Amino acid sequence: MIKEGYVKTETHNGITSIEFHHPQSNSLPSKMLEELAQEIHSIAHDDDTRVVVLRSKGEKTFCAGASFDELASIKNKEEGLQFFSGFANVINAMRKCSKPIIGRIHGKTVGGGVGLVAAMDYAIAVEGADIKLSELAIGIGPFVVGPAVERKIGTAAFSYLAIDATSWRNADWAKRKGLYAELHPTLEGMDESVSRLSNTLSHSSLDAIAELKKIFWKGTEHWDTLLLERAAISGKLVLGEFTKTAIQKFKAKSLS
C-alpha cells in the first residue's frame, strides 16, 4: 500500500527484525507509522518472537522524522491531530510491547525519529548518529515525543534539544545523556553488539523480561491519552501563520 517506502519484518531464531525505509531520508509518512505500530502490536503476541531489533535502511540517516510533504498539507485541527498521532501510536505500541526492543542507529535522527529511539529499550548507535529536535524551527514543538525523550535523557537535556532547534547534538552527547546505551566507532562494532545482545536476550527468560519491561515503563500508563493531547497541541500550532510561512520558505529553498 505504501508507494515509496516500506516496513519489512523477519523472524529468525526468536529474533524479529523490523526494518523501515523511505527514499526521503527515512522520513515517515502516516501510512508507514501505522504499519510500524501494527507490526509492533503483532509481535507482542507472536510466540516466535523473543526480542525485537528495530532498524532502517539507507546510508546516512536513521530517521528524518515526520513526512514534511504530509505536514505541509494539513488543513484543519482534525487532520493535524491525525497526523501527529502517528508517532504517538508507534511509541505507545513500543512501550506496551512485552518483548525487549533493541535499536540499531546507523545514522542521524531528527524530530519524531528521536522519539522512536527514546522509546527503544536499548539503542546501539555508531559515531555520526547525531540528533536534532528541529520542530521549533517550523513553529511547532516536540510535544508528542517529549515524554519519551524526557524519560530517557531527563528534563534538562530534553529542553536544551527542544529550545536549540537548529543545532545538532552529536552522538557522544546522545550517549552521555542516556539516549544511546552504546556508541561504537564502526558499523561492524555496532552490528556485533546488536547481534550479541539480541542473541543473549533470545535465550533469556521470557517471564523475567516481561516483568522487567513492566518496571521499566511503570508510570507511563497515562501516555495513551497524554500523547494524543500532545498531538492536538502540535495539530493546532501547525495551522498558524508562522508554520505556513516557514513551510513556504523551505519549499522555495528546495525548489531553487
Added chain:
Amino acid sequence: MIKEGYVKTETHNGITSIEFHHPQSNSLPSKMLEELAQEIHSIAHDDDTRVVVLRSKGEKTFCAGASFDELASIKNKEEGLQFFSGFANVINAMRKCSKPIIGRIHGKTVGGGVGLVAAMDYAIAVEGADIKLSELAIGIGPFVVGPAVERKIGTAAFSYLAIDATSWRNADWAKRKGLYAELHPTLEGMDESVSRLSNTLSHSSLDAIAELKKIFWKGTEHWDTLLLERAAISGKLVLGEFTKTAIQKFKAKSLS
C-alpha cells in the same frame, strides 16, 4: 531604592536583558531578589519581549547567593521565612514566565545562585563557572533551591552538592550533570552563543515557545507552596546555635 546593588532591564529587538550587580560578589539582598522577581513578572506580560537573557556584572562571580549580612541579622521564624522566600519568589517567577530565559554564566556561583541558574531554561557558561552548595557549612541547607536544582541535575548530583558543602564542583561537572546547556572555553565563545540563540528565539513562534515552556515545567505547579515550606525549614534552622556560631566565626575571620 537599593543602595549598593542594582537590577537593570533593557529590551532591543525582542530580546530583554536583565542584569544584576552587587559589590559583595553579586550576593543578593532581599530587595534585589524582589526586584528580580518583579522584573520577570513584568516581562512575562510585555509584548516587546520574546526572549530573556539573565546576566550579572563583575569579574569572577556570577552570583554568591543570599546576602550574608542579611542572613546574620535574622531574629525570628517570621524574618527567616521572609528572607528565604526571596529566592523562592524569583524561581517561581522564572518557571511561570512564558518566555524562554537564557542565562549567561560568566563566573562562579554559590548557594541560592545555583538555584537561579537551575531555573533558567538554557544556561550558557564559560570555563571557570564552578558551583557550590555551601549551605550546610553554616547549619542550613539548599532547601528552597533544591527542587529547581534536583529537576535539572537529578537527585544524585543534587545530594552530592548538598552533602559536600565545602567543595567546588567545576563547570565541566555542572555541564555534564545538565545544569549548563553549553560550556565555552572563552567569554567570546559564550557571548556569541548567547547572541546566536537569543536572536534565533526572538524570531521563533511565540505560541510554540509558550507551549514548550508549559511542558518543560509541567509537574511543578505545587512549587508556589513547596518553596515557601522549604523557606520555613531554612528560616527555622538559621536560628539554631550551630548557625549563630558559624556566622560569628565567619565574621571574626573577615574582620581579622
Added chain:
Amino acid sequence: MIKEGYVKTETHNGITSIEFHHPQSNSLPSKMLEELAQEIHSIAHDDDTRVVVLRSKGEKTFCAGASFDELASIKNKEEGLQFFSGFANVINAMRKCSKPIIGRIHGKTVGGGVGLVAAMDYAIAVEGADIKLSELAIGIGPFVVGPAVERKIGTAAFSYLAIDATSWRNADWAKRKGLYAELHPTLEGMDESVSRLSNTLSHSSLDAIAELKKIFWKGTEHWDTLLLERAAISGKLVLGEFTKTAIQKFKAKSLS
C-alpha cells in the same frame, strides 16, 4: 550467629563504621542482611553517631550480591519472598536513617550490592569498582534494588544495566551516571576523601542533616511496601524452570 561472614560496627568521634565481610566474594546471606538492617536501625537512634561509613573487607569485590547458595535452595513462594526481602529491608533502613551514609567502594559490585551502593547518600569509589546487574542471566531481575538504582542513575541507565545482564559497566560509567559521587585512581585517594567528608559531616549540624535526608528521600515513602512487592516478583520467578536450569549449570561449572 553467622558462621562464615560478619557485620562489625565501631564508633569513634561521631563516625560509625559498619564493615561486612563474607568469604564468598562478600555475597550476603539473609542473616547478614538482617544484621545490616538491624545495625542501621540502631545507629539511626544512637546519639554517638553523626555519620555512617559503610564498607566491606577483602581484596577485589565490594559485594557480590545475594548468596547464591541460599538462592539455590528456595523451594516455594514464601521462601522466595523471604529471601528477596533481605536487600529490601537494608535499603529501607538506609533511606529512613536520619544520619548521612557514606560508602567506601573498593571493588566490584554485583546485583543486590549495586542496590546497597545506590541507597548510600554519598558513595566514594576507586578505579576498578565496576558494576553489573546480572539477575536476568539466571531468570530473575533487579526488581528489589530497581527503585534505588533508578533513583540514582535514572530510568535509561538502570534499564541498560538490567537488560545487558552479562556485561560489566566500568567504574567511570558508574560515576558519570551518578551512582558514585567520587571516583579515585588509588585506594589512598579514596580513603582520604572518605576521611575528609566523614570528619566534616561529623562536625556539621545534626538538625540540618536530618532535614536534608528527608528531602533527598522525599517521594520514596511507599518503598516499605513497593520493595516487598518487588521481592515477591523475584520470589516467584526464581521457582521457574529457567532459573532451576541456570542454577544447575552454574553449579556444574563451579564443581568442574
